[in-house]
Amino acid sequence: MRSFLLAPCLTFAASALAQTAPAPxxxxxxxxxxxxxxxxxxxxxxxxxxxxxxxxxxxxxxxxxxxxxxxxxxxxxxxxxxVEITSRNVSPLTFTGAGSPIALNYGPDMVVGTYRVTPKSTVANSDVVFVGYGINAPEKGWNDYAGTDVRGKTVLILINDPDYASQTLNGPFGGKAMTYYGRWTYKFEEAARQGAAAAIIIHDTVPAAYGWNVVQSSWTGPQQVADAANNHMDQSEAIGWIQLAAAKQLIGAAGRNYDQLVAAAQTEGFRAVPLTGVKASVSFDNQVRRHxxxxxxxxxxxxxxxxxxxxxxxxxxxxxxxxxxxxxxxxxxxxxxxxxxxxxxxxxxxxxxxxxxxxxxxxxxxxxxxxxxxxxxxxxxxxxxxxxxxxxxxxxxxxxxxxxxxxxxxxxxxxxxxxxxxxxxxxxxxxxxxxxxxxxxxxxxxxxxxxxxxxxxxxxxxxxxxxxxxxxxxxxxxxxxxxxxxxxxxxxxxxxxxxxxxxxxxxxxxxxxxxxxxxxxxxxxxxxxxxxxxxxxxxxxxxxx
Structure with a gap:
């Protein structure tokens, strides 16, 4: 015999809702x-x-x-x-040109993949640019890419919107309410439109709303993309995430202060900041299967x-x-x-x-x-x-x-x-x-x-x-x-x-x-x-x- 659990206090007036009384x-x-x-x-x-x-x-x-x-x-x-794309033989994500090389390992330090349907992905000695929140919103008069050519370069991007820390819903991007501009999907889309070779999001638990464990479990292993006639070759060569501590280390080694860059990125009129002399490299094979x-x-x-x-x-x-x-x-x-x-x-x-x-x-x-x-x-x-x-x-x-x-x-x-x-x-x-x-x-x-x-x-x-x-x-x-x-x-x-x-x-x-x-x-x-x-x-x- 099946038991039927109904919510308590379900009393309906003789009205339009009478015909929708609780079903078992x-x-x-x-x-x-x-x-x-x-x-x-x-x-x-x-x-x-x-x-x-x-x-x-x-x-x-x-x-x-x-x-x-x-x-x-x-x-x-x-x-x-x-299309199922599984990254194999992932090299460390390496940054050179700012003191000792910084090598981030796949999984604990960074995750990387691609939307491109291609057997191999390679980014070699790509200039690195910090682009704040990576937003181009003409209707808001906001463009983090304004005046900066990132074609062929690696962009570092903050997660969420510039005003996410607000305690109210007031702000250029709805205050604490995330807009689509704050989502990682948008940030990779915009980086590709700007011609970036690699787009790397800096993970921070509070604005991301989940810990690194979620990023690591979600981004390692087979990834699915919609099939497309152009094999998504208009997308960035590599996309992924790095740990916050690694980003701070990198930006510090480049002679910049991470917290100051974030504060600047939250203000109207921010302009992208090249990490002068810093180069990024990563490569991986892709096992591709259409289904x-x-x-x-x-x-x-x-x-x-x-x-x-x-x-x-x-x-x-x-x-x-x-x-x-x-x-x-x-x-x-x-x-x-x-x-x-x-x-x-x-x-x-x-x-x-x-x-x-x-x-x-x-x-x-x-x-x-x-x-x-x-x-x-x-x-x-x-x-x-x-x-x-x-x-x-x-x-x-x-x-x-x-x-x-x-x-x-x-x-x-x-x-x-x-x-x-x-x-x-x-x-x-x-x-x-x-x-x-x-x-x-x-x-x-x-x-x-x-x-x-x-x-x-x-x-x-x-x-x-x-x-x-x-x-x-x-x-x-x-x-x-x-x-x-x-x-x-x-x-x-x-x-x-x-x-x-x-x-x-x-x-x-x-x-x-x-x-x-x-x-x-x-x-x-x-x-x-x-x-x-x-x-x-x-x-x-x-x-x-």
Whole structure:
């Protein structure tokens, strides 16, 4: 007999929400799917591995069992063309010309790779330039590359935005709220546009929002990039990260003060600083393998307006085998990140199928390649199975919390779209409240798959589990999040634990269910709020222009 855990205090008035009363979300279904997907048998669910094959077969089986239909013209799958690049024989990253040579070893001191699909990458005696935060934002009158030619050179880049340390949301880059300019993906993109031979980000735990252990586990081993006709030869020869201490040593040896350079980089009008005489060199071989990874897609067809789509997303992939823990465990199981969100897709599909089809269709999309830069969701955004102009909106699920019941839920991107009103109604019925992301400086809005749909104008909710726990309050919530980030995130110890507290997951899934069914039974088309960065895109999409 299955047990069904429902969030407490779920009382609904006789209103529009009556038809979306809590479904019996089977927490046992979600638990079992999380356990299976994060087991060692799946080897960390890396794209292009036997772990992917097992994941795809399992998800297709579970989607069918839940009551979904294949969502891509009779198939459960959408091919996502990828290239796997594995760096081999990585030389030390060596800096000469500033006293004794500084040689940084791959793994503990630096990580390096490439987007280029090429058998070998070499940077030899490249001039080194400190480019601050590596931002070129014409609309803000900010250009860290102004007046400096970095073609063929190695650029050292700070992580996050110039005003990340602000205690407010005021500043040229939104104060403590990270913008896309603060993300490592943007910094490598801009360095390539500027012609840099190598782009190296200086790791600093606070502005990065994670420790070096996360960088090392994420950037060593096979890396995935989207396949491209030009083999990404317009990208930098080498991209990577170095430890903060190494950067300080290098800049000091070049006769500069690191802290003074950082302070200058945080001010308007900063100009890049060449490290005169310093040359960078690194080389490595690339093992290249093209393959088609897959998004998994299922549909619960609508009864009245089946061409109108409500979307649920979550990424099925993780890091596969990674940097081993001290006990020798080298499987990054990704139990929280994101076996929980993938299992939630199965649980929600099952609940919605049991409750009966809605007026609009519901599409459940488990995407690949999130850990490599949102590759699967980006591919869906560029090659949608269902027209994005007819996609009403959706909910993305990534890394659910097993810390217990919460009084609130955290909205990453609160106030951006009219979906907040659907959320508020559902939360009121649960006796909970919505709160803005308390750590906007971490840039979570740009780190999960909702962003790929938002860029195409589709309103998406991305909700973190609440941090104000019923037992222990905010202190307990912050402690649980810190414990996960420090000890398990992107490491081999993100493993399934049979002793987890699933009550908060059940609470959240009932919330997602309620919002999803209301969206799927209404005729409304929620939009981004006036002035939001994605509003014009949506307006053009809906107008057919």
């Amino acid at each position: 979300i089977s927490i046992e279904t979600v638990k079992e799917a999380t356990r299976v997907l994060s087991s060692d048998a799946f080897e960390g669910r890396a794209p292009g591995t036997p772990g992917e094959e097992k994941t795809l077969a399992y998800l297709a089986q579970q989607f069918a069992k839940a009551g979904l239909k294949p969502g891509n013209k009779g198939s459960w799958f959408q091919d996502v063309p990828l 088609a990874s897959k998004n998994v897609v299922g549909i619960l067809p609508g009864t009245k307006r089946p061409d109108e789509i409500v979307l649920f997303t979550g990424h099925w992939d993780h890091l596969g085998r990674c940097e081993a823990a001290p006990d020798g465990d080298d499987i990054c199981n990704g139990a929280i990140d994101n076996a929980t969100g993938t299992a939630a897709l199965i649980g929600l599909a099952e609940a919605n199928a049991k409750a009966g089809a809605t007026e609009r269709s519901q599409v459940y999309l488990a995407v690949t390649g999130e850990e490599s830069g949102l590759l699967g969701s980006a591919y869906y955004g560029d090659h949608p199975i269902y027209p994005l102009a007819m996609t009403v909106g959706g909910i993305n699920m990534d890394a659910l919390s097993v810390a217990g019941l919460a009084r609130n839920i955290v909205v990453v991107g609160k106030g951006k779209s009219e979906l907040d009103t659907y959320l508020d109604r559902a939360l009121t019925a649960q006796g909970r409240v919505a709160e803005a992301d308390p750590m906007p400086q971490n840039g979570y809005y740009y780190r999960s798959d909702h962003f790929s749909l938002a860029k195409h104008g589709v309103p998406m909710l991305y909700l973190d589990s609440g941090d104000d726990l019923v037992t222990g309050g905010k202190a307990a919530g912050e402690a649980a999040a810190r414990d996960y980030t420090d000890k398990r995130y992107h490491g081999p110890k993100d493993e399934y634990d049979p002793n987890w507290n699933w009550a908060g997951v059940a609470q959240d899934l009932n919330l997602f269910y309620t919002i999803g069914r209301e969206l799927a039974n209404t005729t409304a088309w929620p939009n981004w709020v006036a002035g939001d960065e994605f509003r014009a895109i949506r307006d053009r999409s809906r107008s057919g222009k």
